[in-house]
Amino acid sequence: MKHRIGFNRLGRKPAHRKALHRNMVTSLFKHERIRTTKAKAQAIRRTAEKMITRAKVDSVHNRRMIARDIKDKAILAKLFTELGPRFKERPGGYTRILKIGYRPGDAAPMVLLELVGEMKESRSGSKAASAKKTGGAKPAKARDAGKATEKPAKPAKQKAEKAVPAEAETAVSAAGTEADAEAGAAPESTAEEPEAEATDGEESPAEEPVAAETSADVVDDGVPEEEEEAPEEEK
Secondary structure (H helix, E strand, O other): OOOOOOOOOOOOOHHHHHHHHHHHHHHHHHHOEEEEEHHHHHHHHHHHHHHHHHHOOOOHHHHHHHHOOOOOHHHHHHHHHHHHHHOOOOOOOOEEEEEEEEOOOOOOEEEEEEEOOOHHHHHHHHHHHHHHHOOOOOOHHHHHHHHHHHOOHHHHHHHHHHHHHHHHHHHHHHHHHHHHHHHHHHHHHHHHHHHHHHHHHHHHHHHHHHHHHHHHHHHHHHHHHHHHHHHHHHO
16 A cells, blocks of 8 residues: 655656756745745655754765755754754654745735744844845834934024024114115215304404404504694694
């Protein structure tokens, strides 16, 4: 009887099926999560869990046995140095399958095949490494906070720019008022000068007759005195 020896051939020839298993298992160990169909995930899960069980014991024989299918040396080293020690005390069940819906077109059931345990820590480590490569990019909240703090600065600049023309306008208006004040003072001074001249002209004719009268009095008073004194001298 052929019990418990069957497997899903996935509609492929042996060479194509082996290549499919090798490639998908390598991607699973590299990214620790892959998206595929339900049938492929169930077939690849058997291969991946057998490899992880061998990786618990780091020996030359086990490395050579797994190296027949995994050709990437970096992934092979990761399997024996990280994944094997991670599942050292776990007796099987190293993967999980999560259903995510159906593929548009042929409606094939799609799933996520991923490794269990400490995936969040490994992802956080990869994010930290990528942040170091990019020069430590700021988180989204920090960037939003930085934008929020930068936005109010723009109206301040605009107010400062508006304040400068206002000061210039006040300076110009002050200069204009000073000029108007000087212009208004000049005509008043010019108007006052003719009045002064006019007053001088009015006073001078009044003073001249007085001077003339005094001189006439002096002359009149002098002439008779001489005439009066002259007869006395003759005597």
